[in-house]
Amino acid sequence: MSEPDVSLLARRTRLLLRFYPKAYRAHRGEEIFGTLLETTRPGRGWPPAREVASVIGGGLRARRAANLNQGLRASLRHVGILAAAMFMAGDTALLLSQVGQHVADPSYHNPSLPSQVPGLVLSSLLAVMALAATWCGRRWLVAAAAAAAALAAVACWSVLDEWQGNDTLLLAAGPAVLTLVVLLPLTKRAGRPPVSLLWLPCLPVAVSFLEGLAAGSGLNINEVLPLPLRTFRLEVLFYPYYTYLSLVPVLVAVCWLVTDVRPLAAVTLMFLLERVFYSAALGNRGGIWTQMAIAAGLSLALAGALIWLLRHRARTAPPTIG
Amino acid sequence: MREPTYFVLAALLQGPLHGYAIMKRAGELSGGRVRLATGTLYTALDRLTAEGHVQLVSEERVGGRVRRTYGLTEGGSAALRAEAVRMAEAARLVTEGGAGPKARTATRKLRTT
Numbered sequence: 001m002s003e004p005d006v007s008l009l010a011r012r013t014r015l016l017l018r019f020y021p022k023a024y025r026a027h028r029g030e031e032i033f034g035t036l037l038e039t040t041r042p043g044r045g046w047p048p049a050r051e052v053a054s055v056i057g058g059g060l061r062a063r064r065a066a067n068l069n070q071g072l073r074a075s076l077r078h079v080g081i082l083a084a085a086m087f088m089a090g091d092t093a094l095l096l097s098q099v100g101q102h103v104a105d106p107s108y109h110n111p112s113l114p115s116q117v118p119g120l121v122l123s124s125l126l127a128v129m130a131l132a133a134t135w136c137g138r139r140w141l142v143a144a145a146a147a148a149a150a151l152a153a154v155a156c157w158s159v160l161d162e163w164q165g166n167d168t169l170l171l172a173a174g175p176a177v178l179t180l181v182v183l184l185p186l187t188k189r190a191g192r193p194p195v196s197l198l199w200l201p202c203l204p205v206a207v208s209f210l211e212g213l214a215a216g217s218g219l220n221i222n223e224v225l226p227l228p229l230r231t232f233r234l235e236v237l238f239y240p241y242y243t244y245l246s247l248v249p250v251l252v253a254v255c256w257l258v259t260d261v262r263p264l265a266a267v268t269l270m271f272l273l274e275r276v277f278y279s280a281a282l283g284n285r286g287g288i289w290t291q292m293a294i295a296a297g298l299s300l301a302l303a304g305a306l307i308w309l310l311r312h313r314a315r316t317a318p319p320t321i322g
Numbered sequence: 323m324r325e326p327t328y329f330v331l332a333a334l335l336q337g338p339l340h341g342y343a344i345m346k347r348a349g350e351l352s353g354g355r356v357r358l359a360t361g362t363l364y365t366a367l368d369r370l371t372a373e374g375h376v377q378l379v380s381e382e383r384v385g386g387r388v389r390r391t392y393g394l395t396e397g398g399s400a401a402l403r404a405e406a407v408r409m410a411e412a413a414r415l416v417t418e419g420g421a422g423p424k425a426r427t428a429t430r431k432l433r434t435t
Contacts (some may be wrong), residue, residue, distance in 0.1 A: 028364060031341060034387035035360045038342040046379050058361030 019059025033067035082266035084182035089201035091175035119156020137189035331402040338379040338393035
């Protein structure tokens with residue numbers, strides 16, 4: 001095998017190993033890497049297909065075992081953090097969607113938007129900072145950033161003519177304050193949530209900004225999506241996450257089935273939190289009882305599944321290393 | 323005991339081996355029927371190590387890469403032999419028409435009456 005072939009194969013094999021959790025890779029990574037190279041015939045750029053499939057399967061099993069071995073209390077704390085982080089990220093995503101529209105087309109439909117943009121950007125950055133601080137376990141930075149995000153949101157809404165006193169105040173500052181109330185007691189230096197869960201709150205922020213850019217440029221993303229993704233949209237139930245284009249519930253379901261119950265439990269809890277919040281803020285309690293009942297039922301079912309999985313981990317999960 | 327696990331343990335019966343050698347040996351012993359893939363092998367080794375059937379014997383660097391050698395423990399050896407006996411009993415059920423000492427005694431009694 002020539003030198004460039006070896007280097008390409010090694011790079012791809014190392015990429016494949018990323019299916020395993022970091023702690024497992026630290027212990028076993030080099031050993032598996034060596035074995036994979038030995039099983040690959042000279043001249044090939046990738047390990048054989050069955051080896052690739054077995055590494056993906058082994059990696060996901062190791063991730064699942066690592067997640068289950070954390071225990072019930074830590075898992076529930078992570079579910080709470082993730083739900084609050086997604087709630088805040090959903091709110092930030094909507095703000096960024098408007099900023100994206102403004103960047104792509106400054107004359108885009110909302111005439112008061114230009115005066116709001118600095119406040120929206122500041123509020124979004126502070127919210128993202130609060131999320132980052134949560135993942136770093138910095139409790140007081142979470143408090144400072146979330147409180148500042150709430151103030152910035154109020155400031156940017158107060159320039160609007162449609163300001164309607166307490167209702168607008170609740171809508172502007174509510175998400176940041178509510179998130180702060182949930183995140184503050186759950187954030188700890190020891191036992192920080194795993195980085196592998198961070199994609200869940202980050203995805204709507206990035207997608208919303210890009211979708212805002214596309215909408216400002218006159219492109220309707222929903223019209224260019226493949227049909228199954230369009231028909232799967234459930235924005236009535238998943239309101240703050242409608243910019244996800246319904247892809248996330250599918251990804252989360254897959255993630256849950258093969259590795260971890262926490263993301264799906266967090267998504268359900270977030271929907272419940274969001275429904276309760278908007279029913280209080282907007283006062284339309286009657287129309288959403290069914291949705292709340294579904295979300296509450298799903299939360300209970302998932303909490304039950306989580307407890308069952310944790311109790312049976314000794315029988316169902318392979319041991320973790322690292 | 324599942325067939326791949328049985329052949330992983332059987333591969334180590336002659337002496338300690340490293341990962342790739344275990345895969346090759348298991349394939350040879352099973353006549354090519356058991357083709358262990360890398361991910362499956364290391365998941366099995368993790369489990370067998372945790373159960374005390376396999377242990378790490380040595381660790382060396384070959385061409386800049388870690389190579390670990392695994393061997394059978396006494397418990398692993400006993401579990402393998404117990405499984406072999408169980409399978410032999412099961413095979414005799416078909417080849418000799420009896421399921422073991424009790425079944426053979428019962429068959430003999432039937433013949434004498």
